[in-house]
Amino acid sequence: MIKNALPVTYGNFERIQPFDLSKNSSIGCGGLAPCALFPRDLEELFALLCRLQSDGISCLTVGNMTNVLPPDDGLKILVVCTRKMRGIQATQSGVFVEAGVSAGQLLQACQTRNLLGAEFLAGVPCTLGGALYMNAGAGGTYIAEIVESVLVFRRGRRVELPVEACRYGYKTSLFMQTDDVILGANLRLKRSNEQEIAERKRYYLQRRAHLPTGKSMGCVFKNPENGVSAGEWIERSGLKGLRVGGAVVSDRHANFILNDRGATSQDVKRLIATIQTTVKARYGVELKEEIRYLE
Numbered sequence: 001m002i003k004n005a006l007p008v009t010y011g012n013f014e015r016i017q018p019f020d021l022s023k024n025s026s027i028g029c030g031g032l033a034p035c036a037l038f039p040r041d042l043e044e045l046f047a048l049l050c051r052l053q054s055d056g057i058s059c060l061t062v063g064n065m066t067n068v069l070p071p072d073d074g075l076k077i078l079v080v081c082t083r084k085m086r087g088i089q090a091t092q093s094g095v096f097v098e099a100g101v102s103a104g105q106l107l108q109a110c111q112t113r114n115l116l117g118a119e120f121l122a123g124v125p126c127t128l129g130g131a132l133y134m135n136a137g138a139g140g141t142y143i144a145e146i147v148e149s150v151l152v153f154r155r156g157r158r159v160e161l162p163v164e165a166c167r168y169g170y171k172t173s174l175f176m177q178t179d180d181v182i183l184g185a186n187l188r189l190k191r192s193n194e195q196e197i198a199e200r201k202r203y204y205l206q207r208r209a210h211l212p213t214g215k216s217m218g219c220v221f222k223n224p225e226n227g228v229s230a231g232e233w234i235e236r237s238g239l240k241g242l243r244v245g246g247a248v249v250s251d252r253h254a255n256f257i258l259n260d261r262g263a264t265s266q267d268v269k270r271l272i273a274t275i276q277t278t279v280k281a282r283y284g285v286e287l288k289e290e291i292r293y294l295e
C-alpha cells in the first residue's frame with residue numbers, strides 16, 4: 001500500500017513542511033505539497049529514495065521547477081527536491097555531475113577545469129536532473145549530445161544507463177516513461193582554454209537577451225516538425241498579449257506565458273487550451289506542450 005504521510009521525524013533530511021508550490025516554481029502557481037525533502041548529495045538522495053521505497057511512501061522528484069505547472073489544489077504526495085545537491089567530479093572524459101547541480105554551477109566548474117561543451121546551457125535555469133529528464137537545449141544543441149551515461153535509482157538499485165538507452169529525442173527521454181529518479185550523469189567534454197569557454201558562454205547568453213523576464217516556464221510548446229517555431233505560429237495567429245485571468249502570452253516571445261497578475265494554474269491551462277484551439281483552427285497545426293503538468 002502506498003502511504004503519503006511522513007512521520008514527524010524522518011532522518012536528518014532538510015525539509016519544508018508544507019511546501020508551497022507557488023513560491024518554489026518559476027511560474028509562481030500551485031497549492032501546497034505536504035512536505036519537501038532536500039538531500040544534499042547523491043548518497044543522501046539514494047538513501048532517501050531507498051527509505052521512502054521501503055516505507056511505501058510515494059514521492060515526486062523535482063529540480064528547480066522551471067518547466068512544470070503545479071496544480072492549484074496542491075499535491076498529495078511528498079516532493080523530493082534535488083536543488084541542494086552540489087557534487088561535480090572530474091572524470092577521464094569530462095565530469096560526473098549530481099542531479100541537483102545547476103547549469104551555472106556546472107559551467108563554473110567547467111571553466112575552472114578548462115572543459116568545453118556545456119556552454120549552450122548558459123542561462124538555462126535548470127538543474128542537471130531536470131535538463132536530463134527534459135533533454136534541455138539551446139541554440140540547436142541538446143544535453144543528450146554531451147551525455148555519456150545517466151545514473152538512476154530504479155526499484156532500489158543504482159543503474160547506469162549508456163546514452164543510447166536513454167531514448168533521447170527532441171524534448172523527450174526515457175525518463176518520461178519510467179519511475180527512474182536521475183541521480184547524476186557522466187558528461188563528455190573537451191579540453192579547451194578559459195578564453196574559448198568564456199566566448200562561447202557569452203555567445204549563448206547573448207542569444208537569450210531577448211527572452212522575457214518575469215514568472216514563466218520558458219517555452220510552453222514544443223516546436224512542430226514543419227520548420228516554423230511554435231512561437232511563430234502563435235504570433236501569426238495574433239495571440240501575443242492574449243490574457244486569461246493573471247496569465248498572458250508574452251509580447252516579446254509568443255511561446256512564453258507569463259504570470260504577471262497572480263495567475264492560477266487554471267488560468268494558465270485555459271490560456272494554453274485557447275492557444276492550441278486557435279492555432280489549430282487557423283493553420284491546422286497542433287501545438288504540443290513541452291511543459292510538464294505535475295500531479
Ligand SMILES: Cc1cc2nc3c(=O)[nH]c(=O)nc-3n(C[C@H](O)[C@H](O)[C@H](O)COP(=O)(O)OP(=O)(O)OC[C@H]3O[C@@H](n4cnc5c(N)ncnc54)[C@H](O)[C@@H]3O)c2cc1C
Binds near residue numbers: 063175
Ligand atoms: C526563463 C526560462 C528559460 C528557459 N530556457 C530554456 C532553454 O533555453 N532550453 C530549455 O530546454 N529549457 C528552458 N527552460 C525550461 C527549463 O529550464 C528546462 O526544461 C529545465 O531542463 C528544467 O529543469 P528543472 O531542474 O527546473 O526541472 P523541473 O522543472 O524541476 O522538472 C522538470 C521535469 O523533470 C522531472 N525531474 C526533475 N529532476 C528529476 C530527477 N532528478 N529525476 C527524475 N525526474 C526529474 C520533474 O519531475 C519534471 O517532470 C526555461 C525555463 C525558464 C523559466
